[in-house]
Amino acid sequence: MPVKQEQTRAVRLPRSVRRAQLLDAALEVFTSQGYHSAAMDDIAERAGVSKPVLYQHFPSKMDLYLALLDSGAEDLIAKIKEALESTRDNRMRVTAAVAVYFSFVDDSAEAFRLLFETDLFNEEPVRERVQRADDECAALLREVIAEDTGLGSEESTMLAFGLMGMAQLSARRWLRGDESIDRQRAAELVSRMGWRGISGFPRHSQSTRQLGEPEENA
Numbered sequence: 001m002p003v004k005q006e007q008t009r010a011v012r013l014p015r016s017v018r019r020a021q022l023l024d025a026a027l028e029v030f031t032s033q034g035y036h037s038a039a040m041d042d043i044a045e046r047a048g049v050s051k052p053v054l055y056q057h058f059p060s061k062m063d064l065y066l067a068l069l070d071s072g073a074e075d076l077i078a079k080i081k082e083a084l085e086s087t088r089d090n091r092m093r094v095t096a097a098v099a100v101y102f103s104f105v106d107d108s109a110e111a112f113r114l115l116f117e118t119d120l121f122n123e124e125p126v127r128e129r130v131q132r133a134d135d136e137c138a139a140l141l142r143e144v145i146a147e148d149t150g151l152g153s154e155e156s157t158m159l160a161f162g163l164m165g166m167a168q169l170s171a172r173r174w175l176r177g178d179e180s181i182d183r184q185r186a187a188e189l190v191s192r193m194g195w196r197g198i199s200g201f202p203r204h205s206q207s208t209r210q211l212g213e214p215e216e217n218a
Contacts, residue, residue, distance in 0.1 A: 019057050022047050023071060026064050031110040035065060035120055066125055069118075072111035073133035076104055080137050090148045091195050094163070097141060098191035101167040102183050105175045112175075116168055137164055149201035159201075163194045 013021070025047035029038045040061055044054040058064040083096035105112040115133060120126040141160035142153065149156065170190045174183070 022054060022057055023068055027068055027110050031113055066129065068114055069129045072115050073129060076133060077136050080140050084140055084144060090144055093144050094195045094198060095191040098167045098194060099187040101171040102174065102187040105171040106183050109175060145198055148198060151201060159198060166190060166194055
């Protein structure tokens, strides 16, 4: 009697679950191979699906890359927002916001590199997404800075970008650094430097003690 061979069929997953699976696989491939060397075949193989299934969700490699950028940006913005809403103390807000960049680079290193170390910045859709992520994070920080300093929107935005740039670059340095400094200490150093700068713009003399900490407690 001939042996019946069961036909193996791919497990059908809910669309949202399959999409998340494909994004995870793409993130691994893009960060390990780079955008230009990565192929849709590689991503489909990493995800354990056929290429037609991959194309059902993402019509092109660029669409897939942009979806990853959107996902990483949304995650970062949400974490910044949560950090700023976690306290009413503005010094602690600055500390929490800086800590977000260090936790993001530590816990989501691939997404961080995709956002801040992309080699596709000359591509308009990529550039727009990275800049939008920066703009939205800066807008959240601007409100805190304006509240403490009394500066106008443009000036507060400039300080917000300065703080973000300091946090981003320091987090990148920490990620590739060889020194034995833990994440919490690294974030603390950067946030203290950032706060000293922001607290140098007190709204009025009565707030100087609240905003600028005494030298011995720095």
